[in-house]
Amino acid sequence: xxxxxxxxxxxxxxxxxxxxxxxxxxxxxxxxxxxxxxxxxxxxxxxxxxxxxxxxxxxxxxxxxxxxxxxxxxxxxxxxxxxxxxxxxxxxxxxxxxxxxxxxxxxxxxxxxxxxxxxxxxxxxxxxxxxxxxxxxxxxxxxxxxxxxxxxxxxxxxxxxxxxxxxxxxxxxxxxxxxxxxxxxxxxxxxxxxxxxxxxxxxxxxxxxxxxxxxxxxxxxxxxxxxxxxxxxxxxxxxxxxxxxxxxxxxxxxxxxxxxxxxxxxxxxxxxxxxxxxxxxxxxxxxxxxxxxxxxxxxxxxxxxxxxxxxxxxxxxxxxxxxxxxxxxxxxxxxxxxxxxxxxxxx
Amino acid sequence: xxxxxxxxxxxxxxxxxxxxxxxxxxxxxxxxxxxxxxxxxxxxxxxxxxxxxxxxxxxxxxxxxxxxxxxxxxxxxxxxxxxxxxxxxxxxxxxxxxxxxxxxxxxxxxxxxxxxxxxxxxxxxxxxxxxxxxxxxxxxxxxxxxxxxxxxxxxxxxxxxxxxxxxxxxxxxxxxxxxxxxxxxxxxx
Numbered sequence: 001x002x003x004x005x006x007x008x009x010x011x012x013x014x015x016x017x018x019x020x021x022x023x024x025x026x027x028x029x030x031x032x033x034x035x036x037x038x039x040x041x042x043x044x045x046x047x048x049x050x051x052x053x054x055x056x057x058x059x060x061x062x063x064x065x066x067x068x069x070x071x072x073x074x075x076x077x078x079x080x081x082x083x084x085x086x087x088x089x090x091x092x093x094x095x096x097x098x099x100x101x102x103x104x105x106x107x108x109x110x111x112x113x114x115x116x117x118x119x120x121x122x123x124x125x126x127x128x129x130x131x132x133x134x135x136x137x138x139x140x141x142x143x144x145x146x147x148x149x150x151x152x153x154x155x156x157x158x159x160x161x162x163x164x165x166x167x168x169x170x171x172x173x174x175x176x177x178x179x180x181x182x183x184x185x186x187x188x189x190x191x192x193x194x195x196x197x198x199x200x201x202x203x204x205x206x207x208x209x210x211x212x213x214x215x216x217x218x219x220x221x222x223x224x225x226x227x228x229x230x231x232x233x234x235x236x237x238x239x240x241x242x243x244x245x246x247x248x249x250x251x252x253x254x255x256x257x258x259x260x261x262x263x264x265x266x267x268x269x270x271x272x273x274x275x276x277x278x279x280x281x282x283x284x285x286x287x288x289x290x291x292x293x294x295x296x297x298x299x300x301x302x303x304x305x306x307x308x309x310x311x312x313x314x315x316x317x318x319x320x321x322x323x324x325x326x327x328x329x330x331x332x333x334x335x336x337x338x339x340x341x342x343x344x345x346x347x
Numbered sequence: 348x349x350x351x352x353x354x355x356x357x358x359x360x361x362x363x364x365x366x367x368x369x370x371x372x373x374x375x376x377x378x379x380x381x382x383x384x385x386x387x388x389x390x391x392x393x394x395x396x397x398x399x400x401x402x403x404x405x406x407x408x409x410x411x412x413x414x415x416x417x418x419x420x421x422x423x424x425x426x427x428x429x430x431x432x433x434x435x436x437x438x439x440x441x442x443x444x445x446x447x448x449x450x451x452x453x454x455x456x457x458x459x460x461x462x463x464x465x466x467x468x469x470x471x472x473x474x475x476x477x478x479x480x481x482x483x484x485x486x487x488x489x490x491x492x493x494x495x496x497x498x499x500x501x502x503x504x505x506x507x508x509x510x511x512x513x514x515x516x517x518x519x520x521x522x523x524x525x526x527x528x529x530x531x532x533x534x535x536x
């Protein structure tokens with residue numbers, strides 16, 4: 001299925017062709033390691049098609065259906081009715097076959113049936129227990145100064161910021177929580193599923209996704225969560241804090257040292273602009289922290305009053321040297337680089 | 348559902364059947380609700396389709412694709428019951444055709460841009476019931492084109508046609524903003 005011919009075929013594809021292509025659709029419907037790898041590699045080779053691919057994905061993912069599921073007791077009642085109907089058919093059979101003896105051993109037979117029933121149930125749970133216990137873990141880590149976009153097994157996307165690590169199971173069970181463990185910072189765009197929740201674990205807290213796009217920043221001992229859209233619930237590992245339901249535009253900061261949780265309203269687009277390799281509406285201190293966290297630099301401000309100054313517009317981070325040059329012009333400072341230390345000296 | 352459970356039922360295993368019943372009851376209930384809100388009628392259709400699996404278990408091994416076979420037979424039974432009910436209530440010819448996959452069951456992801464969402468919603472209203480059903484079976488149930496064709500009782504080629512028309516109709520909604528931009532540019536120059 002994945003071959004050179006396919007590869008060439010897709011080079012001429014537009015959105016219309018992609019969304020109607022069975023192989024492309026399969027990636028959206030049942031994403032797995034193989035298809036993720038194929039499309040990741042393909043997009044790398046055809047970077048000009050990245051926009052088309054992402055639009056096509058978005059379009060196919062935008063369509064959903066209502067889920068109308070019956071209540072558990074309704075299912076049970078229906079099953080009981082069906083089993084009665086079947087039982088009548090069954091006992092009719094046995095009477096004609098074995099006559100009266102069949103009726104006498106009926107009760108015993110029922111007990112035997114029940115035992116088999118339980119036995120099968122145990123086997124099934126044991127099977128799942130063993131299988132679920134040993135899933136293969138995928139681990140991704142980024143170095144200083146690099147971002148990585150990852151597709152998760154359910155085709156949700158994750159942008160991993162520099163100097164961060166995530167791991168998650170290679171395949172996700174349809175009716176179970178999708179779980180990701182994070183150390184560092186990542187932006188999540190989670191595919192909605194009515195049948196399985198989405199959990200992101202960090203050392204200090206767990207975010208349960210009820211909707212969609214959010215950022216977790218676990219840096220400098222603190223953990224910050226910013227919700228861009230949808231709805232999430234944050235559960236703290238520390239037992240003293242109760243769960244928090246967050247609304248879009250909110251930011252919470254958990255500081256285990258001060259044992260405090262603060263909640264503020266911010267512009268989430270600014271907070272998460274790092275994933276587009278830019279920083280928006282930030283102070284000099286925030287830029288300094290960012291360079292330390294994501295580039296492994298140590299930043300020294302010779303004039304500490306500079307820390308609170310706000311930079312209007314966006315700082316582009318495509319290239320660190322360009323960013324530093326822009327910074328030096330805007331702030332009117334000289335930037336001295338010594339190994340991994342940056343000194344900002346007023347001119 | 349694994350092939351194995353069908354084999355077990357073929358061998359007369361009631362426990363396996365109960366497991367299958369629960370699994371498909373939910374699945375087919377969800378599917379059937381897209382065509383009718385009459386839950387009593389739906390329950391009857393589910394019972395009939397699922398009990399037929401047990402009574403016909405001796406023939407199960409001859410069914411190559413039991414999963415789609417069950418979808419197809421449930422659909423057939425449900426449609427028959429809906430039509431019977433219509434006759435009973437003497438509905439007019441406005442309701443004479445095939446039961447339709449309700450437009451209200453196809454929805455747009457919450458976090459889409461409002462303008463795009465509105466256009467997509469409009470495009471969905473423009474789809475036929477058959478198109479919505481095909482998209483549901485492919486993208487919600489995750490069936491292959493061959494399987495969708497089997498459930499709908501049509502050819503694979505016809506399925507491709509129905510599906511691509513539906514998807515391209517949805518795609519049209521996305522190209523609108525680009526078109527507007529191009530028109531604006533032309534007016535400016």
